[in-house]
Amino acid sequence: MTRLSVRALNRAALARQFLLDRADVSVAAAVAHLGGVQAQEPQEPFVGLWSRLRGFDPADLDRLLVAKELVRTVLMRRTVHLVTAADALAWRARHQALLRQRVYGAYRAELAGVDPDEVTAAVEELCADGAARTMPEIGRVLAERWPDAGFRPLGELAVAAAVPMVQIPPRGLWQQTGGALTLPMATWLGTRPTPLAADGDPVGEAMVRRYLAAYGPASTADLRAWSGLAGLPAAVAAVRPELVSFTDERGRELLDLPDAPRPHEDTPAPVRFLPAFDNAILGYDDRSRIVDDAHKGLSVAGDRAVLLDGRVAALWTVRPVRSLTLEVTPLRRFTRADSAEVGEEARGVADFLGATGVRILRSPA
Known part of the structure; x- marks a missing residue:
């Protein structure tokens, strides 16, 4: 059996993630290929797609959300993902048991004695009027029936597990802020998630x-x-x-897959800026193909990573220093060539985000 080096796995992952070469595909096709984009932080998918697609225009993503071709919903790992409507409908039932189990695990004491099927029925009755509501609003209504549970656990159970829900625009639109209004997936998309098959999977x-x-x-x-x-x-x-x-x-x-790309391990890898919680890092149990063990927890904490030669080599953020400045913090010593390569890509990200300056901090000793 052929053995693949860490570097070979890195290049394969970058190729599959559109991080080795920016892809010339539509936003919808990219989101479908990636199996969804982690979207716990509403603005992060824009940077992730900018880093992956040629000529990415945030307006294209906005249009797809408004047209209901893409949706924001809780799926993999009980986190909000941006997925195609088709995947949301196909995958939601497959995640139902996981979502319910994780909510009850997180709020074991608060939800003790709360029947999830009764919560589902109550949420469906509440949402039958077609009005969009926030998670706290739903939780407070449910707390009138289950006062000992508290509105927050009940709200999360309702939105994340009891009924398939989506976060509707303007949540997730470019440079928009505000709370997450939710609607049942069946109301927003006009159909219910696909039930599980009786035979097979x-x-x-x-x-x-x-x-x-x-x-x-x-x-x-x-x-x-x-x-x-x-x-x-x-x-x-x-x-x-x-x-x-x-x-x-x-x-x-x-x-x-037999015909999937597996580039040679010496294939050059350009600098790429990843958003918080990017699945290029979180999508593996063994993340050593892209991040050193010493730094593997950074993406879980919400840090944004810079890939240099295909690996996490720095963190980045945008700070209001006089004006908006994109700041890069190296995790290892940068050569002059490293700094130049990172700086060039950083200026592109800064322009995209409306930042006016780039600052690369001193490399660690």
Whole structure:
């Protein structure tokens, strides 16, 4: 079985994530290929797509959200993702058990004795009028029936797990702020999520293929880390005959689609700026292909990463220093060439975000 080096896995991941070369595809096609874009912070997907697509225009994403072709909803890992309407409808039922389990796990004491099916019925009755509401508003109504639970746990249960919900515009539009108004997915899209099949797991099998197309070669642990789903072994077993296998440097089996791109490990990788919580990092259990172990927790904390030669080498943010300034904090020593390459890409990101300056801080000793 062929062994792939960490660097080879890095180049494969960058290619699948449109980070090796910006892709000349539509916003909708990119979001579909990536299996959704992590969107817990509403403005972060714009930077992620700017870094991945040639000529990205935020207005294109806005139009797709308003036209209901893309939606913001809770899916993988109980986090808000920007996904196509088709994927939201196909994947939501497959995540239902996970979402309910994680909400009850987070609020075990508060939700003790609260029947989730009764909450579902109550939320459906409340939302039958078609009015958009915030999570706290829904929670306060439910708290009249379950006062001991508290409005916050009830609101999160309602929006994240009881009924498939979407966050509607202007939430998630370019440079828009404000709270998250939610509606049932069936109300917003005019149809309900696809129920699970009685036999087999066609949704799970499709997710395995889609994950490998955007993240492979990868292990089953990586697949679980991305999706949050523990129940995909049967789906992996069903599609395994159509896959190829590799091992990594630690001897772990990696699965992949046979014709997916696996560039040579010496392929040059340009500087790329990633948004907070980007799935290029969070989409793996073993993140060593893109980030050193010493820094693997940074993206979980919401830090924005800079990729240099394909790996996380710095953090970045925008600060109001006199005017908006994009500030880069190296995580390792930068050569003069490194600083020049990072600075050039940083100026492009700064222009996109409306920042007027770029500042690269001193490299660590």
